[in-house]
Amino acid sequence: xxxxxxxxxxxxxxxxxTALLAPLGWKVQSFVVEGNVPExxxxxxxxxxxVALAKVAQxxxxxxxxxxLSESLLVEDSGLFIDALPDFPGVYSAQILKSIGLxxxxxxxxxxxxxxxxxxxxxxxxEVVEVFVGQCAGQISEEIQGQHGFGYDPIFIPNEGDGxxxxxxxxxxxxxxxxxxxxxxxxxxxxxxxx
Ligand code: ITT
Numbered sequence: 001x002x003x004x005x006x007x008x009x010x011x012x013x014x015x016x017x018t019a020l021l022a023p024l025g026w027k028v029q030s031f032v033v034e035g036n037v038p039e040x041x042x043x044x045x046x047x048x049x050x051v052a053l054a055k056v057a058q059x060x061x062x063x064x065x066x067x068x069l070s071e072s073l074l075v076e077d078s079g080l081f082i083d084a085l086p087d088f089p090g091v092y093s094a095q096i097l098k099s100i101g102l103x104x105x106x107x108x109x110x111x112x113x114x115x116x117x118x119x120x121x122x123x124x125x126x127e128v129v130e131v132f133v134g135q136c137a138g139q140i141s142e143e144i145q146g147q148h149g150f151g152y153d154p155i156f157i158p159n160e161g162d163g164x165x166x167x168x169x170x171x172x173x174x175x176x177x178x179x180x181x182x183x184x185x186x187x188x189x190x191x192x193x194x195x
Pocket of ligand 1: 007008009010013076077078079080093094095097149150151152153167179181
């Protein structure tokens with residue numbers, strides 16, 4: 001079985017990647033050095049791809065310093081983009097969530113509730129970096145709904161599915177079947193199976 005080192009400080013991302021990739025024969029493990037997830041500096045930019053590439057570059061430097069360059073390294077950067085609020089919260093999704101919370105977002109959204117989640121995943125294969133993209137279109141819910149998942153899940157209703165339930169009202173498997181991350185990682189899994 002192949003092993004993927006996933007460099008992330010977000011346990012929800014790790015859980016979703018494991019649920020999706022383990023049945024396909026990939027062991028997903030948290031990338032840790034001396035028991036800790038390494039600190040990564042995210043550049044100030046409004047582009048998810050730039051952030052994902054900066055994360056993977058720093059991760060590969062750490063692999064090299066650990067003499068583990070032949071191992072894999074997966075990173076990803078995700079963001080929610082609300083149509084009525086251009087580029088918001090976008091690459092600043094983590095900071096905005098911390099500062100105004102889900103209630104704050106709901107107050108800002110008016111009649112047009114359309115939104116998209118995007119994931120840019122970057123994989124160091126041990127030789128090269130490959131990039132995978134996943135997108136999921138949906139609507140911002142009227143209220144906070146559901147207990148599962150993390151981040152913006154309780155206010156995002158994907159258009160695929162019944163169009164009523166938020167990601168936080170779905171199982172991990174249901175979310176991955178239509179989510180931005182699920183799509184990016186499914187493409188990654190196809191790539192791995194062919195290479
Ligand atoms: P990393 O260590 O992997 O960077 P992070 O949580 O900082 O973890 P991101 O910058 O990619 O990851 O995420 C930005 C924000 O968007 C953060 O607050 C997440 O909780 C949220 N987010 C990302 N993916 C999400 C998803 O599938 N559902 C809901 N919220 C999500």
